[in-house]
Amino acid sequence: MTKNSDSPVKFEIDDEQGYLVIRFEGEIDLYGTPHAREVILNCLKSERNTVIDLSAVSYIDSSGVASLVEGFQQAKDKQLEFGLINISDAVRNVLELAHLDKVFTIHASLDERIQAS
Amino acid sequence: MKQTQDTEQQATTLDQHLALLARMTQEFTASLDIEETLNNAIKQMMDVMHAEAASIFLLENDNTELVCRTCAGPIQLTGLRLAADHGIIGNTVKQNKVQMVLDVSTDPDFTAQVDEQTGFTTRSILCAPLTVKDRKLGAIELINKKTENGLFVEDDQHILTALASSAALAIHNAEMASALIEQERIQHELELAREIQANLLPSPSTDDFPVHGFNLPMREVSGDFYDYFTLPDGRIVFNLADVSGKGMNASLLMAKTSSLFHCLGKTQTSPGQLLHSINNEVHENSTRGMFVTMVGGIFDPTSNELILANAGHQPPMLQYADGHFEEIPGQSPPLGIMPNIEFPETKLQLADGTLYIYTDGVTESQQDGKMLGETGFQAMINAHRDKPVTTRIKAMFESLQREGRELHDDVTVLVIENNAIKTPSLALSVPAKANYLKQLRDSARKMVLTAGSSSEQADSIILAISEAASNIIQHAYKGDEGDIELNIHVDSNPEQPQLVINLRDYAKTIDVNEIRSRALDDVRPGGLGVHFMQQLMDNLVYTVPEDGRGNRLEMRIAIND
Numbered sequence: 001m002t003k004n005s006d007s008p009v010k011f012e013i014d015d016e017q018g019y020l021v022i023r024f025e026g027e028i029d030l031y032g033t034p035h036a037r038e039v040i041l042n043c044l045k046s047e048r049n050t051v052i053d054l055s056a057v058s059y060i061d062s063s064g065v066a067s068l069v070e071g072f073q074q075a076k077d078k079q080l081e082f083g084l085i086n087i088s089d090a091v092r093n094v095l096e097l098a099h100l101d102k103v104f105t106i107h108a109s110l111d112e113r114i115q116a117s
Numbered sequence: 118m119k120q121t122q123d124t125e126q127q128a129t130t131l132d133q134h135l136a137l138l139a140r141m142t143q144e145f146t147a148s149l150d151i152e153e154t155l156n157n158a159i160k161q162m163m164d165v166m167h168a169e170a171a172s173i174f175l176l177e178n179d180n181t182e183l184v185c186r187t188c189a190g191p192i193q194l195t196g197l198r199l200a201a202d203h204g205i206i207g208n209t210v211k212q213n214k215v216q217m218v219l220d221v222s223t224d225p226d227f228t229a230q231v232d233e234q235t236g237f238t239t240r241s242i243l244c245a246p247l248t249v250k251d252r253k254l255g256a257i258e259l260i261n262k263k264t265e266n267g268l269f270v271e272d273d274q275h276i277l278t279a280l281a282s283s284a285a286l287a288i289h290n291a292e293m294a295s296a297l298i299e300q301e302r303i304q305h306e307l308e309l310a311r312e313i314q315a316n317l318l319p320s321p322s323t324d325d326f327p328v329h330g331f332n333l334p335m336r337e338v339s340g341d342f343y344d345y346f347t348l349p350d351g352r353i354v355f356n357l358a359d360v361s362g363k364g365m366n367a368s369l370l371m372a373k374t375s376s377l378f379h380c381l382g383k384t385q386t387s388p389g390q391l392l393h394s395i396n397n398e399v400h401e402n403s404t405r406g407m408f409v410t411m412v413g414g415i416f417d418p419t420s421n422e423l424i425l426a427n428a429g430h431q432p433p434m435l436q437y438a439d440g441h442f443e444e445i446p447g448q449s450p451p452l453g454i455m456p457n458i459e460f461p462e463t464k465l466q467l468a469d470g471t472l473y474i475y476t477d478g479v480t481e482s483q484q485d486g487k488m489l490g491e492t493g494f495q496a497m498i499n500a501h502r503d504k505p506v507t508t509r510i511k512a513m514f515e516s517l518q519r520e521g522r523e524l525h526d527d528v529t530v531l532v533i534e535n536n537a538i539k540t541p542s543l544a545l546s547v548p549a550k551a552n553y554l555k556q557l558r559d560s561a562r563k564m565v566l567t568a569g570s571s572s573e574q575a576d577s578i579i580l581a582i583s584e585a586a587s588n589i590i591q592h593a594y595k596g597d598e599g600d601i602e603l604n605i606h607v608d609s610n611p612e613q614p615q616l617v618i619n620l621r622d623y624a625k626t627i628d629v630n631e632i633r634s635r636a637l638d639d640v641r642p643g644g645l646g647v648h649f650m651q652q653l654m655d656n657l658v659y660t661v662p663e664d665g666r667g668n669r670l671e672m673r674i675a676i677n678d
Contacts, residue, residue: 029551030591059583061646062645063587090576093576
């Protein structure tokens with residue numbers, strides 16, 4: 001498990017059932033996005049299937065959404081799995097507003113995702 | 118010769134009588150001190166009429182007694198009380214007719230009671246009624262003429278009748294004068310009472326204080342009152358009450374109850390408990406049949422929580438921000454009727470509503486024979502709704518006092534509204550750096566929630582603001598240093614009040630045409646943000662500020678559309 005301390009967006013990464021699970025916490029805005037983006041892209045750089053747990057994200061803006069889209073596109077290029085789990089209402093509303101709720105694969109939990117695949 | 122002497126004597130007597138009449142009339146007119154005038158008059162009458170004794174009896178005690186107010190002669194009768202129908206004097210008053218009894222020993226009306234008590238021997242009585250118009254005041258009685266036979270004659274009757282009517286008028290005038298003096302004294306005392314009472318009411322508050330009141334007494338003193346004061350923790354204790362009845366009794370009970378409230382309210386901050394305590398105190402030693410209706414409460418300007426308890430008072434009206442009214446009912450009886458009653462509390466969020474607590478003097482005021490009623494009162498409130506609270510109260514006060522409006526009872530109104538919340542606004546300036554976005558969002562969220570936005574709408578609004586500010590940082594200042602100013606206020610003019618959000622920067626003025634949302638598949642920071650703003654807000658306008666520097670974005674959204 002990796003844990004950072006000085007980033008405006010806190011995160012944990014767990015290796016579970018063949019996936020790297022990134023659990024973000026806090027508000028992903030213009031200030032937090034560069035850190036979040038770096039974390040996502042690093043996981044994908046290691047050629048691992050990646051899911052992002054957004055249960056503890058209380059706010060996400062267009063820049064945060066953009067970094068999720070970037071991760072989604074890179075994973076597609078690398079033929080890796082990329083998905084969102086456990087998203088908060090705040091995040092779901094913004095994804096719906098961007099019409100991206102149907103673009104990402106979204107599941108309630110990692111187990112549900114594995115069962116669905 | 119004897120005849121001439123008699124004629125001369127008669128002429129002298131007539132002169133003396135006329136002179137006495139003239140003198141007494143003059144004295145009676147000049148003096149309002151009835152006792153002194155009557156004392157002088159009775160002596161002179163006795164002398165001129167050659168009577169052995171004379172007295173004036175006046176009706177007292179609801180005309181059931183005749184009391185000797187003054188007398189002259191060997192026996193002191195002043196203060197003597199007789200039953201109103203007693204003897205010859207009683208008969209005189211009753212029949213309103215002069216009575217002349219030449220020989221009392223043969224008169225069936227004569228009672229020797231007084232003689233037996235005084236040792237005086239009554240032989241002959243001349244008694245004339247004292248009346249003004251139809252009002253019986255009493256009678257003048259002359260006893261025993263100082264002649265050989267001691268008997269009164271016909272002429273004496275006429276003279277005494279004339280003197281009596283003059284004396285009656287003087288007594289009547291003196292009574293009126295003393296009533297007037299008494300009235301003036303009472304008036305003066307009432308004015309003092311009014312002043313004391315007015316001092317019991319709190320001083321008028323300024324617009325930024327949440328509680329305001331006004332009282333318009335029908336008479337000099339009022340049975341209504343209100344009070345409010347701030348506790349050390351910032352909460353405000355208030356009440357409005359109406360004492361049963363009017364006038365002095367009501368105002369004394371008012372003074373007592375308001376003192377109890379003011380004193381107990383400082384330590385007992387639960388309105389229900391406070392009313393419970395006041396009720397027991399008032400009940401313990403209140404005059405039978407008197408009671409007090411009261412709404413007592415406490416308001417916390419920080420949390421906006423209002424707690425009310427109602428003792429038999431008519432339900433206060435809460436006007437919500439959207440204009441509709443709701444009654445806040447209570448079911449407990451008035452204070453002072455029976456002890457140990459529970460007064461349940463009602464808790465509510467005042468939000469940006471206004472609570473009106475009032476006495477029935479307001480709704481029962483009439484114009485053109487029509488009662489104002491609750492609907493009329495609400496219309497009166499609405500007519501002045503846009504005014505700041507102190508101006509609104511003044512306008513309502515004037516409406517109620519307007520010519521042609523009849524007030525039948527004291528009029529008292531207490532208004533509670535949180536003014537900090539009534540016109541919520543936000544003005545904030547932060548450096549154009551991404552790490553200040555959270556501060557902008559937090560401040561904006563707090564303000565729009567206060568203005569009445571739902572939590573969901575607040576989410577949308579802060580997303581739009583944050584996106585707009587992000588664009589300023591990235592695309593206007595482009596990493597240079599500068600400030601972002603955020604202003605939010607409520608525009609209540611449209612049918613549905615709107616939040617008006619202004620973001621201003623001092624960067625290079627941008628060509629408005631360059632700002633547009635990109636196609637959704639072209640997902641890069643910036644374009645998606647503008648798309649969000651357009652989706653979330655009702656209206657977006659970019660303008661160049663009046664001073665020609667930088668950019669301004671105005672966004673509008675109807676509150677909870």
